[in-house]
Structure formats: C-alpha cells, structure tokens
Amino acid sequence: MCGIAGFWSTKTLDQPPAEILERMGNSLAHRGPDDRGIFYDDSAGLGLAFRRLSILDLSAAGHQPMASASGRYLIIFNGEVYNFKDIRAELGIEQWRGHSDTEVILEAIERWGLEAAVGRFVGMFAFALWDRQQRRLSLVRDRLGIKPLYYGYVDGSFVFASELKAIRQFPGFSARIDRNNLALYMRFSYVPAPHSIYEGIFKLKQGHILEIDSPAGEPVLRPFWSALNAARNGLANRIHSGDAEVIDQLHQELLSAVRVRMIADVPLGAFLSGGIDSSVVVALMQSQSSRPVKTFTIGFYDDDYNEAAHAKNIAQHLGTEHTELYVTPQDAMNVVPKLPAMFDEPFGDSSQIPTHLVSKLTREQVTVSLSGDGGDELFGGYPRYELLGSLWKILRRVPGPIARMAAAVVHSIPPARIDQAIGWLPLPDALKPSPGHKFHKLADLSNLDPSSIYLQALSQWPDPAAVVAGSNEPATVSGDIAGLKWLDNPLEMAMLTDLRHYLPDDILTKVDRASMAVGLEARVPILDHRVVEFAWRLPAHFKVRNGKTKWVLRQLLYRYVPPALVERPKMGFGVPLDRWLRGPLREWAEDLLSPESLRRTGYLSIAPVRQKWDELLTQSRNWQYLLWTVLMFQSWLAENSPSQTGTGPLPAPAIANSL
Numbered sequence: 104m105c106g107i108a109g110f111w112s113t114k115t116l117d118q119p120p121a122e123i124l125e126r127m128g129n130s131l132a133h134r135g136p137d138d139r140g141i142f143y144d145d146s147a148g149l150g151l152a153f154r155r156l157s158i159l160d161l162s163a164a165g166h167q168p169m170a171s172a173s174g175r176y177l178i179i180f181n182g183e184v185y186n187f188k189d190i191r192a193e194l195g196i197e198q199w200r201g202h203s204d205t206e207v208i209l210e211a212i213e214r215w216g217l218e219a220a221v222g223r224f225v226g227m228f229a230f231a232l233w234d235r236q237q238r239r240l241s242l243v244r245d246r247l248g249i250k251p252l253y254y255g256y257v258d259g260s261f262v263f264a265s266e267l268k269a270i271r272q273f274p275g276f277s278a279r280i281d282r283n284n285l286a287l288y289m290r291f292s293y294v295p296a297p298h299s300i301y302e303g304i305f306k307l308k309q310g311h312i313l314e315i316d317s318p319a320g321e322p323v324l325r326p327f328w329s330a331l332n333a334a335r336n337g338l339a340n341r342i343h344s345g346d347a348e349v350i351d352q353l354h355q356e357l358l359s360a361v362r363v364r365m366i367a368d369v370p371l372g373a374f375l376s377g378g379i380d381s382s383v384v385v386a387l388m389q390s391q392s393s394r395p396v397k398t399f400t401i402g403f404y405d406d407d408y409n410e411a412a413h414a415k416n417i418a419q420h421l422g423t424e425h426t427e428l429y430v431t432p433q434d435a436m437n438v439v440p441k442l443p444a445m446f447d448e449p450f451g452d453s454s455q456i457p458t459h460l461v462s463k464l465t466r467e468q469v470t471v472s473l474s475g476d477g478g479d480e481l482f483g484g485y486p487r488y489e490l491l492g493s494l495w496k497i498l499r500r501v502p503g504p505i506a507r508m509a510a511a512v513v514h515s516i517p518p519a520r521i522d523q524a525i526g527w528l529p530l531p532d533a534l535k536p537s538p539g540h541k542f543h544k545l546a547d548l549s550n551l552d553p554s555s556i557y558l559q560a561l562s563q564w565p566d567p568a569a570v571v572a573g574s575n576e577p578a579t580v581s582g583d584i585a586g587l588k589w590l591d592n593p594l595e596m597a598m599l600t601d602l603r604h605y606l607p608d609d610i611l612t613k614v615d616r617a618s619m620a621v622g623l624e625a626r627v628p629i630l631d632h633r634v635v636e637f638a639w640r641l642p643a644h645f646k647v648r649n650g651k652t653k654w655v656l657r658q659l660l661y662r663y664v665p666p667a668l669v670e671r672p673k674m675g676f677g678v679p680l681d682r683w684l685r686g687p688l689r690e691w692a693e694d695l696l697s698p699e700s701l702r703r704t705g706y707l708s709i710a711p712v713r714q715k716w717d718e719l720l721t722q723s724r725n726w727q728y729l730l731w732t733v734l735m736f737q738s739w740l741a742e743n744s745p746s747q748t749g750t751g752p753l754p755a756p757a758i759a760n761s762l
Contacts, residue, residue, distance in 0.1 A: 106131025106154040107179040108269035112260035128152035164201025171209040182228030185363035246328040248309030248607030255304035286567035286574035292451030337639025360631035369470040372397030377413030380475025386663035395424040402429040443742035451732035459617040477629035481638040482653040483646035553593040680727040695737040
C-alpha cells in the first residue's frame with residue numbers, strides 16, 4: 104500500500120516544484136515508509152509524488168512514479184491488482200522489467216485503453232495516470248472505494264492526494280471549512296463523498312474515473328462500475344437455486360477472493376474478532392495455507408466490549424498462530440490525541456480506536472492483514488436492518504393519528520425511566536444498550552416511510568442545521584436514499600444505501616487510516632466486486648432468515664467452525680464512550696465543549712451541544728455518539744487550523760524528468 108499526491112499548474116509557483124512535491128510526499132510517509140519518488144514535467148507543470156509500502160516485487164523495479172514501456176504513460180499507484188498475473192499472461196509480453204502489478208497496469212492501459220483495462224482489474228486501487236501524448240491527467244478509484252483519493256483546486260492549480268494532509272502542503276491552500284459539508288458530518292459522523300470538509304476539495308467517488316485536459320479545465324467524471332447497477336442487475340438476475348447449491352457457490356466465490364489476497368512478498372496475517380465475517384475469512388485462509396495463519400485480536404478488561412475469548416476459541420479450532428493483546432482503558436484513551444492527525448478529516452466513528460490498536464498489534468509481525476469488512480452490508484448483518492423491517496411491518500398498519508399519539512406518550516417518559524422499567528426484559532440486540540434513548544428515537548419515526556426512517560436511523564444529529572450555524576446540508580445521502588423507493592424490501596434499500604455511503608466513507612475509511620497510520624496493508628476479500636455482484640443476486644431470505652442475520656455466511660462458516668463457537672449476539676467493535684466521557688476523558692471533553700471553546704471556533708451552536716453534554720453527565724440521556732462527533736471535530740480543528748498547515752522549506756531532491 105502506498106501514498107500518492109500531485110499537482111498540475113501552469114502558474115508560476117512561489118516555491119520550487121521539487122520542494123512542494125517532496126513536502127506533499129513526506130506528509131504521506133506513514134503510508135509508504137519503504138521508498139519514495141517524485142517526478143516533475145516542466146513543460147506541462149505536472150508533478151507527481153509517491154511513497155511506497157513494498158508488498159509485491161520488493162526490488163527497485165517496483166519504484167514509482169513508473170513509466171510504461173513506450174514512455175507514453177506515467178503512473179503513481181496506491182493499492183493492489185490481485186489478478187495481475189492473469190492479465191500479464193493475457194498481454195503476452197515476453198520481456199518485463201520486474202514483477203510488480205504496477206507495470207502490468209501500465210501495459211494493460213497501453214494495450215486496451217484506460218476504462219477497458221480498469222474493467223479487468225480485480226483489486227483495490229487509487230491511481231493517477233499522466234498521458235504524455237494526450238497531455239491528459241486521469242484519476243481512478245476502485246469499485247468499492249477501498250482506497251482514498253481527494254482532488255480539487257488551490258488558487259487555480261489542480262491538486263490531488265491520498266489524504267488531505269498532502270493537499271494542505273500545497274502553497275496557497277486556505278483550509279476553508281465548508282459549513283454545508285460540516286452539517287453532513289454532524290449528521291453521519293463522516294463526510295460522505297464526493298464532499299470533503301474543505302471548500303473546493305472533493306473525494307473521488309468509488310468506481311469513478313476523473314479526466315482533466317488542463318489545470319484550468321473542468322474535470323470530466325464517469326463511473327466504470329456502480330453499486331447501484333450491481334444491485335439492479337442482481338435483482339434482475341436472481342439466483343433460484345436451493346440452499347446447499349447457494350452455499351457451495353458462495354464458498355467458491357469467497358475461496359477465490361481470499362486466495363488472490365494471500366499473494367504477497369511480505370509476511371501476511373488476518374484480523375480475527377471472533378465474529379462471523381472475520382471467522383469466515385480466517386477459515387478460508389487456513390484451508391488454503393500449508394502452515395498456520397497468523398491471526399490477531401485485542402481484548403478489553405470489560406465483558407461488555409470484549410470478544411477476545413471468542414476469537415481465541417475460533418483460532419484454536421482452526422489451528423491458527425494466534426496473538427492476542429488485552430488493552431487497558433488507558434491504552435485505548437492514549438490513542439485519542441492521535442486521531443485528528445490519523446484521520447485527517449473529522450471522523451466520529453469511535454471504533455476507530457480499537458481498529459488502530461489491532462492494526463498496531465498486527466504490524467508488529469506482518470505487513471499485510473486480511474479483514475472481514477463488508478459482510479454486514481452484503482449479507483444483512485446489522486441489527487438496524489432487522490429492526491427497520493420489523494418496525495415498518497408495524498408502522499404501515501398503524502393509522503397516523505394513533506402513531507403520533509403513541510410517540511407523544513413515549514416522549515413524555517424520560518429515557519432513564521424507560522431503562523429502569525424494561526431493562527430486565529430480553530430485548531432485541533438493536534435495542535441494547537440504552538433502550539430508553541432508542542425508544543425515543545423510534546418514536547420520531549412513527550409517521551415516516553422506510554427511506555425516511557432509515558435516514559433518521561443513520562443520523563447522529565438529526566437536524567444538523569440547528570447545530571451548524573449558517574449551514575445548508577447537501578442532499579447527498581438523503582437524496583440517494585429517497586431515490587431507492589423502487590426497492591420494495593426495506594432490507595435491500597438499507598443495504599444498498601450502506602454499500603454506497605456508510606461502507607466506503609465510514610468503515611473503509613476507518614480501516615484504511617487506522618492501518619496505514621502504522622504502515623499496514625489491510626485487504627478485504629468479502630468486497631471482491633465479484634462477491635458483491637453475487638450477493639446482490641441472492642434473494643433476501645439467504646441474508647436474513649428466521650431472525651438470523653447473515654444466514655448464508657453462517658451456513659458456510661459452519662463447515663469449518665461449530666455453531667456453538669459463533670452463535671452469540673452481535674457485539675460490534677466499540678468502546679465504553681459514555682463511561683469514559685463521564686470519567687477519565689471528562690476534563691478533555693469539557694475543554695473542547697466549553698462555551699468559550701465553541702464560541703472561539705465559531706462553527707457549532709453552543710446551546711444544543713451544552714444541553715447534550717449536561718444530560719450525558721447527569722445520565723438523563725446517553726448522547727455519547729453525538730458528542731463524540733462534536734469532540735472529534737473540535738479536536739481535529741485544533742490540530743488542523745490554517746496556522747498549522749504550513750511547513751518550512753525542505754531541501755530540493757533530484758527530480759526524474761525522463762522516466
């Protein structure tokens with residue numbers, strides 16, 4: 104895995120281009136600690152910077168920026184194309200300079216053209232391609248959005264990078280926060296693509312190609328693959344096979360996806376949480392390995408958040424070489440000050456903390472780790488899916504006046520009192536913990552359709568305009584959800600929404616930044632696009648059946664692991680935020696949430712934030728996730744204020760101008 108950055112400018116820059124490129128590249132050193140390279144085309148004003156984490160072809164033949172054999176194309180590439188050996192054989196070229204997938208990518212583009220070549224790639228990737236002949240710059244991001252890529256304009260120059268921190272190094276970058284996009288962040292705890300937190304800077308959407316013919320020109324964007332089309336095609340071509348045949352088909356799809364992701368010239372392992380998804384991945388890895396697979400788990404000294412014992416049992420059953428590390432609350436909280444620099448953009452998913460801790464543990468022994476991300480979005484794993492379906496079955500039969508009356512009754516009872524009254528009941532997982540808060544949230548949904556209900560279910564701050572002064576929230580996720588009313592099944596509507604937004608902009612962003620911060624490459628076999636397309640051909644009863652989520656994945660796992668080892672309520676990968684915020688993190692949080700701090704930064708309204716904070720402290724309401732979203736913005740702002748974005752000049756390196 105690597106870091107890429109660059110610019111295209113016909114203006115006279117006030118700093119030497121080599122110095123700018125070196126600074127942009129150095130800001131991404133964590134993504135690529137093994138090698139670096141820069142290129143500047145003086146005649147075009149085009150500059151490229153690269154940092155390399157060596158995974159395939161560790162020799163100098165894998166150095167980037169890399170030129171095609173003809174010299175026409177130049178590339179900087181972040182990611183892996185797992186089927187590069189098949190493409191290499193198909194190309195039929197006798198003489199190759201090395202054994203990297205990057206070289207194969209270039210020659211495939213030379214042979215078939217950019218879009219046709221990308222359509223053949225199986226993998227995760229974000230790359231920039233400079234066509235010297237056409238004087239055209241192209242940016243490409245993989246189908247599922249596994250690898251990041253930002254772009255935009257800074258004072259008339261076109262800039263791009265794997266992370267915002269590299270763009271901040273470009274001279275003249277103003278770091279102006281976009282209040283409208285901040286409103287999006289307050290709703291979802293992440294900034295959904297194509298937006299970023301900064302004015303004029305965007306995320307390239309998953310499965311898209313961007314082309315630009317001059318720095319002053321308007322970029323042309325087009326999709327080469329879309330989750331929406333994958334879903335439409337899947338629904339139009341349903342699989343009508345029986346249970347056993349479907350399980351066999353999924354087995355073969357996942358075996359292949361795991362197999363190609365085990366190719367590496369460096370040590371390889373896997374995250375193992377003990378849940379369904381990671382256990383499936385590890386089981387399929389071990390079934391195709393001649394020696395024990397290295398697996399890694401972190402544990403907490405808190406039974407409500409600890410899955411380490413379950414992971415250990417599965418590792419023992421599968422025969423992996425297992426490493427576990429129990430971390431203290433202090434170990435976890437020590438990560439908090441690192442989060443603003445690590446995530447580079449406001450990011451409020453608190454599972455960022457354990458994800459970084461397990462990545463750090465894993466990196467001590469391996470350079471590549473497979474994970475089970477994607478199983479929930481493809482196979483109906485989130486409790487909110489089941490709750491949405493159940494809720495809609497009830498609400499569509501309840502007349503509006505009665506629903507509103509019931510909602511008023513619920514709102515008249517404090518959440519803490521609801522907790523006391525029903526805490527002893529065997530509630531569904533989706534209503535645990537803090538059932539009172541969840542009942543209040545459900546009451547707000549009593550007169551809505553499934554798409555509106557799901558938008559509210561995804562929302563942290565349901566009315567961002569009330570907390571972000573002067574904002575007008577773009578209809579990004581909300582517009583896409585509203586456009587899915589053609590899907591009759593609420594489960595499929597919710598899964599497709601998450602596949603297009605929550606997965607790339609939250610889950611995959613979290614895994615990428617947390618792992619790359621320690622120079623670890625994370626691979627996600629369940630998100631092989633062929634598995635995604637297969638999953639969308641499966642009728643919903645293969646995903647949720649008789650109250651069991653991820654039904655077909657469970658049946659596959661039972662071929663390797665006894666049900667007793669994995670059948671338990673979904674726990675997630677969280678931390679006890681509410682207890683931390685009332686305890687050891689209280690002073691830190693109070694400083695960031697103080698009226699003086701909120702007034703000084705000037706982006707968030709003081710009253711609603713302080714109300715939520717006071718209610719959390721008195722335990723009358725548990726607003727931990729809403730407040731964490733605010734805290735992550737405030738701490739990010741302190742780390743990335745405009746006065747913190749510049750750096751002094753660096754010695755100019757030698758530039759390769761004729762690769």
